[in-house]
Amino acid sequence: MSDDSVLIRNNATGQEVEYPLLKGTLGNHTVDISSLNKDLGFFTYDSGFVSTASCKSAITYIDGDNGILLYRGIPIDQLAEHSSFLEVAYLLMNGELPKEQQLHSFTSEITHHAMLHESLRSFFDGFHYDAHPMAMMVGVVGSLSAFYHSELNMNDPEHRRISAMRLLAKMPTIAAACYRHSVGWPFLYPRVDLEYCENFMNMMFSLPSQKFIDLAHYIDPVAVKALNLLLILHADHEQNASTSTVRLASSTGANPYACIAAGIAALWGPAHGGANEAVLSMLAEIGTADRIPEYIAKARDPNDPFRLMGFGHRVYKNFDPRATIIRKTCYDVLEKLSNDDPLFELALALEEYALQDEYFIEKKLYPNVDFYSGIIYKALNIPVDMFTVMFAIARTAGWVSHWLEMMAEPTHRIGRPRQLYVGPEQRDYVPIDRR
Numbered sequence: 001m002s003d004d005s006v007l008i009r010n011n012a013t014g015q016e017v018e019y020p021l022l023k024g025t026l027g028n029h030t031v032d033i034s035s036l037n038k039d040l041g042f043f044t045y046d047s048g049f050v051s052t053a054s055c056k057s058a059i060t061y062i063d064g065d066n067g068i069l070l071y072r073g074i075p076i077d078q079l080a081e082h083s084s085f086l087e088v089a090y091l092l093m094n095g096e097l098p099k100e101q102q103l104h105s106f107t108s109e110i111t112h113h114a115m116l117h118e119s120l121r122s123f124f125d126g127f128h129y130d131a132h133p134m135a136m137m138v139g140v141v142g143s144l145s146a147f148y149h150s151e152l153n154m155n156d157p158e159h160r161r162i163s164a165m166r167l168l169a170k171m172p173t174i175a176a177a178c179y180r181h182s183v184g185w186p187f188l189y190p191r192v193d194l195e196y197c198e199n200f201m202n203m204m205f206s207l208p209s210q211k212f213i214d215l216a217h218y219i220d221p222v223a224v225k226a227l228n229l230l231l232i233l234h235a236d237h238e239q240n241a242s243t244s245t246v247r248l249a250s251s252t253g254a255n256p257y258a259c260i261a262a263g264i265a266a267l268w269g270p271a272h273g274g275a276n277e278a279v280l281s282m283l284a285e286i287g288t289a290d291r292i293p294e295y296i297a298k299a300r301d302p303n304d305p306f307r308l309m310g311f312g313h314r315v316y317k318n319f320d321p322r323a324t325i326i327r328k329t330c331y332d333v334l335e336k337l338s339n340d341d342p343l344f345e346l347a348l349a350l351e352e353y354a355l356q357d358e359y360f361i362e363k364k365l366y367p368n369v370d371f372y373s374g375i376i377y378k379a380l381n382i383p384v385d386m387f388t389v390m391f392a393i394a395r396t397a398g399w400v401s402h403w404l405e406m407m408a409e410p411t412h413r414i415g416r417p418r419q420l421y422v423g424p425e426q427r428d429y430v431p432i433d434r435r
Contacts, residue, residue, distance in 0.1 A: 006031045010040045026061050026070075043418045054415070055247060059092060059401050060238045064315040069322065071236060072096070080325045085231040086110060086196050089168055089397035092236055093404060107196075113169035114190035114199065116177070117147050124181045133178035133389045134268045140174050141167070142261035152255045160407055163256040164400035171396045172196065175389045176203035182383075197227045200393070205381070222336045223380050226329050230373055233322040234391055236398025237315075242266040242273070246399045250406050251415040263399045264392050273388040273395075276374035279310040280343075280384050288342075289349040300359050310371030311354060312364070322369035330372040337379045347375050 005018040017039045020032040030053045037043055046052045061070040069076040072091050079088055090098045090106050098106060123143060127136050145152060148166065151159045177187050180203075188203045201219045237243070246263040250256075267273035286295050299308040313320050338344045351367055354360045377387050406412055 008033070008036070008040065010042070013040075015040060024056075025058075025073075027063070037418075043420070045420050049244075054239060054244060055406070057239070057402065057405060058095065059405060060236045060398070062238050062315055064313075065317050067316055067319045067321045067324075069237075076233065076321055077325055080229055080232055083232060084196070085228050085235070085394070085397070088232050088235055089401075092397050092401040093164060109165055110169040110196065111190070111192050111199075113166045114173050116170060116173050120144070120147060121177070121187055124177060124187075127181060129182060129184060131182070133175070133182060133386050134264065134392075136178040136181065137174060137389055137392060138261050138264050138268070140178075141171075141264060142258055144170070144257040145255045148257075154253065154255070154407055157408075160256070160404060164404055167256065167260055167400050168396055171393045172200040173203060175386070175393055176200060178389060179204055179383065179386055182385075195224075197224045197231070201227065220337065222332055226333050226376050227380065229326060229329050230376060230390070231394040231397075233326060233369055234373075234394035236395070236401065240272070241269070242395065243398060243402055247402055247406055248415040250403050251412060253414075256400070256403055259403060260396065260399050263395070267392055267395065268388060273391040275309065275370040276377065276391075277384050277387045279347075279371050279374035280378060280387075282309040283343055283346055283350070286346060286350070289346055292346075292350055292353050296353065296357060296359075308354070308365070310374065311360065311367055313368045316368070318364055319366045320368040323367050323372060326369055326372045326376070327367070330376050333376050333379045341378075344375060344379065347371075 004021045004023075006021055007016055007018055009016045017036075019036070022030045022032055024030065033044060044052070059072065061073070062068065071079060071088060072095055074091070074097075079091075083091075086107055087098060087103055090103060120140065120143065123140060124136065127139070144166070148163070151162060153159045173190055180187055186208060188206060188208070190199050190203060194202055198219055201224060205219075239247075242263040245266040246259050249259040249262040254262075270278060286292060295306065295308070298304045298306040334344050334348075351371070354365065354367070360366070374387060377390060378384070382390060
């Protein structure tokens with residue numbers, strides 16, 4: 001048997017077949033079992049796809065045991081320190097960091113596409129004022145295909161590129177419109193003189209009745225810096241549930257707006273994009289710092305359903321590198337913008353307690369990025385039901401990058417997972433009078 005293959009045996013028949021061992025740049029080797037059913041007559045069972053590579057990708061690499069996250073090979077901490085979100089988006093979409101002129105052109109095009117079609121703006125009138133922002137976002141993003149149907153030839157690389165740019169550009173505008181619709185404020189147009197994060201903050205919170213004098217009066221630089229960092233940290237995270245949903249939808253040939261809408265719907269789930277919202281709910285339940293030991297004890301009790309949200313991570317078994325980066329920014333934001341909110345004092349007290357608790361140290365249950373991002377968003381006056389929308393703005397950079405990568409593959413196939421059937425054996429229909 002070759003060193004580059006794995007031998008799989010069917011004990012029932014004695015048949016043995018060698019399967020290629022694929023070696024990536026980093027990470028675990030992968031056995032190519034695509035012909036397993038044809039060769040040996042059985043499937044593999046992998047609930048949750050925890051041991052299954054569904055695709056080849058050159059975009060993001062995660063080493064959960066060692067707390068490593070790379071975008072196109074570049075460590076996340078270097079990008080967080082030196083980059084803007086749009087520079088990171090360019091990197092994810094194109095594979096390399098942009099040169100100065102490339103970044104300028106990219107940024108200018110994003111600014112150009114940030115406007116919403118006027119008919120699309122009226123689409124919001126169909127939503128009730130208290131509709132969840134994610135419900136509006138799923139519907140509005142999916143409807144974009146009705147406005148740009150003349151450029152949906154997915155065999156045309158330029159159509160694919162401009163679709164990705166439109167999605168990245170319009171997501172903050174759509175998100176801000178979702179918020180303003182919920183509070184009854186008029187929509188604001190994006191401004192060509194503002195950067196990506198500044199533009200979003202302006203569209204969210206500026207009022208047309210107030211004369212614009214000084215941008216810093218409305219949009220604090222600390223807030224803009226924190227938002228830029230959060231968007232970078234959430235831009236991509238390998239083959240998570242929403243990204244895999246985008247890829248699966250894309251495999252059918254569906255248009256990119258429908259595929260990203262599917263990703264938004266998957267992100268909406270509380271086990272995925274709603275984790276930072278759950279952190280705020282947990283803090284509200286705890287209430288005061290003197291009750292922290294009580295809730296720590298509940299979290300340690302295997303028979304208690306209470307979970308300490310924002311601690312530990314399914315992928316990162318040591319520490320979340322994104323949390324290490326965002327922690328200092330969280331403290332900077334709270335120092336500048338917290339307004340002595342007791343919830344923030346409770347959050348910091350909980351962090352301190354958990355970091356010193358032997359059980360949490362032993363289990364490596366350190367604060368993750370969701371713990372800090374929820375606190376930061378609240379300090380930025382982002383409503384709790386907008387937290388997942390913020391996640392969607394950031395993750396759009398990753399979604400469109402994976403979509404572009406997949407659509408450029410000449411041999412990509414429609415996704416078709418198999419199953420282990422556990423229903424009844426074949427049986428006959430029984431007429432209704434004999435049941």
